[in-house]
Amino acid sequence: MSLTKPNQQLRHDLKEVAALLKWSGVDLMKMAVRLSEAGHEAEAWELLKISTSFPDAEDKLAGYADEVKAGRIVRGKQE
Known part of the structure; x- marks a missing residue:
């Protein structure tokens, strides 16, 4: 099943995000290390908490992109 142009764009956008x-997440981890080394443990910990939530969101977006490819998610007409 070939994807329509809007669905191709949706899949591309999901993968890009x-x-x-x-x-x-990688950048936040690096910043957290620098903050920790500078003695800002509380701020470093906050960045680590934020960055650890990113992989779950990444997985969801990748799953949605797979669903677009399989035709289970379809972009409708824009009004």
Whole structure:
């Protein structure tokens, strides 16, 4: 089953956002390490808590992209 152009774009967007979350999480971890090394443990801990929630969101977005590819999620007509 070939995807329509809007569904191709939706799938691409979902995958792009998942990748952005992945790299943002990596950057937050690096920042948390720097904060910790500078003695800002509370701020470092907050960044770590935020970044640890990213993989679940990444997985959800990747799953939605797979559902678009399989035709279970379809972008409707824009009004």
